[in-house]
Amino acid sequence: MKKEIHFAASSIQEELETASSWEIGCMPRGLIENPIDFLFAEHHRQRQAADILQQIAGGDFDEIGVRKMINFLEADFAIHVADEEIEFFPLLEQHCLPEDKIHDLIARLTEDHKKDETAVMGVIIFLQELSAGATLKPKARAAIGSFAEHVLQHLAIENAVLLPIARARLDSEALSVLSSMMKERRNLPKQ
């Protein structure tokens, strides 16, 4: 099996560092050529988003930060789930070995995505209300905090279990298919 050359996790994290606690880092250019690193970097951005959501749940407010968060949840977050469910998970089902028990893991992660898809719609509505000048009720703040917590738990499993299996099992051909489908979803040239 050809081994993928990938960026060190620490260098990806450094690239995504932001100046303010309300910002989510920008994806490093060209990282999509290494799709597993790209997914890892998206996880790091989701962790930053979850931290911001927890700030909001705690009562903090930043007008631009809240507006950017709405965009992030409507676009980047939704696109990442599509990357995983439409290409990444099926490729893993094809390439993993029985001892990886990938089917059970993917079933659990897909269940998480379903819960997030429902919860995120409510969170976006609360953020839109907040952005329009409303004060969040305790129930809304609790819902935002619990969504952030769920996202963090999901990321922890994907980073600790799913991505290492993917690095071990997906060959260069599978990675190239994954990269091109992810580019297509973002209307990026396939080269």
Ligand SMILES: [Fe+2]
């Ligand atoms: Fe993910």
Ligand SMILES: [Fe+2]
């Ligand atoms: Fe996921």
